Amino acid sequence: MDASAPTGRLSGHVAFVTGGGSGIGRAVCVRLARECASVAVVDVVADAAEATAALLREDGAAVIPITADVASRESVEAAVDEAWQRLGPIDILVNNAGIMGYRPFLRLTDADWDRTMAVNAKGVFLCSQAVARRLSKAHLPGTIINMSSIVSEVAIEFQAHYAASKGAVRMLTRAMALELAAHDITVNAVAPGVVETAMTADLLADPAVAEVTLPLIPLGRAAKPEEVAATVAFLASADARYLTGTSVTVDGGYLLR
Numbered sequence: 604m605d606a607s608a609p610t611g612r613l614s615g616h617v618a619f620v621t622g623g624g625s626g627i628g629r630a631v632c633v634r635l636a637r638e639c640a641s642v643a644v645v646d647v648v649a650d651a652a653e654a655t656a657a658l659l660r661e662d663g664a665a666v667i668p669i670t671a672d673v674a675s676r677e678s679v680e681a682a683v684d685e686a687w688q689r690l691g692p693i694d695i696l697v698n699n700a701g702i703m704g705y706r707p708f709l710r711l712t713d714a715d716w717d718r719t720m721a722v723n724a725k726g727v728f729l730c731s732q733a734v735a736r737r738l739s740k741a742h743l744p745g746t747i748i749n750m751s752s753i754v755s756e757v758a759i760e761f762q763a764h765y766a767a768s769k770g771a772v773r774m775l776t777r778a779m780a781l782e783l784a785a786h787d788i789t790v791n792a793v794a795p796g797v798v799e800t801a802m803t804a805d806l807l808a809d810p811a812v813a814e815v816t817l818p819l820i821p822l823g824r825a826a827k828p829e830e831v832a833a834t835v836a837f838l839a840s841a842d843a844r845y846l847t848g849t850s851v852t853v854d855g856g857y858l859l860r
């Protein structure tokens with residue numbers, strides 16, 4: 604993990620990061636903690652949440668691991684309650700948990716569609732509503748950052764279900780930004796291109812795929828999770844207080860052509 608660039612700009616803030624047990628989510632937890640936020644590391648895999656929390660504790664951060672499934676209202680409500688009680692009001696929500704699969708459209712199953720939409724789209728709805736309801740009731744400002752993808756803008760073969768879920772995240776970001784502005788809650792998205800995580804490890808390890816994919820990226824390489832986390836940290840900071848409803852593309856130029 605990148606040990607550079609820590610500042611105290613998130614001191615006094617409480618972050619709830621879903622999918623915090625791996626990849627981009629773990630890098631976001633590390634970055635926000637190094638900027639002095641308290642962090643709830645939320646993941647459906649208990650060991651993964653605990654492993655990220657252990658990393659943060661080494662740095663002396665205030666952190667709790669929470670096991671939760673973002674696709675379940677009951678699980679989300681319990682997780683948000685636990686974080687709120689133990690760390691204080693959650694004013695930074697990072698909806699990062701996501702799953703991705705490849706399947707030709709003609710062979711896509713109901714299960715592929717339902718689970719992808721449940722985690723990637725409904726999860727954003729459930730977590731955002733749970734946090735925003737509590738913030739508005741307490742008359743507190745906050746910010747929500749949703750992990751979208753370049754597939755909310757361009758079609759890639761065999762990813763219809765994933766693309767649909769990320770398109771939903773993109774529009775949910777705008778719709779929530781519009782309604783939550785009155786409550787002083789901003790909502791933005793981050794749209795990564797190809798990032799080196801467990802999600803893409805098999806693809807990038809396959810020379811045939813890497814030979815086709817990497818030349819599509821003008822900067823010539825996949826992103827490190829820390830490069831996405833840096834954008835999340837900016838959006839979580841006071842410097843981004845006037846941004847709402849927007850999407851920041853972090854793709855090394857992938858969408859330029």
Ligand SMILES: NC(=O)c1ccc[n+]([C@@H]2O[C@H](COP(=O)([O-])OP(=O)(O)OC[C@H]3O[C@@H](n4cnc5c(N)ncnc54)[C@H](O)[C@@H]3O)[C@@H](O)[C@H]2O)c1
Nearest residue numbers: 622624625626627647672673700701752797798800801802
């Ligand atoms: N890796 C990429 O190239 C890339 C590109 C664009 C967008 N994204 C998005 O970034 C986000 C993070 O992806 P990543 O590459 O770090 O993947 P990852 O597989 O490394 O991490 C995803 C994490 O989410 C957790 N998770 C999955 N389902 C969950 C659920 N129902 N409830 C709670 N946690 C759950 C997993 O256990 C895992 O820890 C995802 O939303 C993904 O769609 C990734």
